[in-house]
Amino acid sequence: MEQGPAAYGWTEDQRWTIARVALLVARRFHVRFSDAQIWRILHQMGFSVQVPVHRAAERDETAVATWVRGVWPRVERR
Template sequence: MTPAGRQRRESVRLQAAELFEQKIKPAEVARRLRVSRKSAYQWHQMWRDGGGRALASRGPSGSRCRLSPLCLEKLAAYLEQGPAAHGWVEDQVWTAARVATLIGRKFHVSYSVSGTTRLMHRLGFSPQVPARRVAERDEQAVKAWKEATWSEVKEPGRPAGATSASRTRQASPAGRPEDAPGADAAAPR
């Protein structure tokens, strides 16, 4: 949740506390604040148990970042240097797995790939997916093969008129041949 979203949610909860103090029922609080009844009833229970302070925010949820602000600055600088500066010379792509390895090497902290992705987004980076190509690939030979050979090898598709785009309707029993299954359905009952 964004900081603005957290602030709005806390503001709504504090408004709910004020309404509860005025003896307004949770269902009416839900209607006035445009929240679910379930939330209003949960907030009412929290308010009864601990007052307005019980509805105040406790800060963002989730685990805390295991890197200090100084380490985060260093990590951003390392990412700016590029992968080649840290031993990945095959391509200039920061994958989440590579960044997790870099964090482990430089800061001796273990991060999962998904945790690394969130951390990268927080720093303004996004993980990239490397192109899976053979290092010895000859682009000119591939292009020549596509132009010369592919059209010969490729099987022809269906002709344009062979298909129908109309809705499927059951045929009328009157139009069936007499020996076809269901032909007797045409007889009046």
């Protein structure tokens, strides 16, 4: 799992889901677990739910800060 989902063929996004982990366990160990069981096993192993922060690679922090200070207060008032 440390190699990431792409190492196992999931190239469209780089997140481990319960379904992907369950499929990996089934392929590797020939044992099927429910999603709830997989979640419990991962939790017992110390894994936690983490949602990646999605930010554009070309994000302009100064433009964002300017927008938050100037435009957002007007939008929020509505």
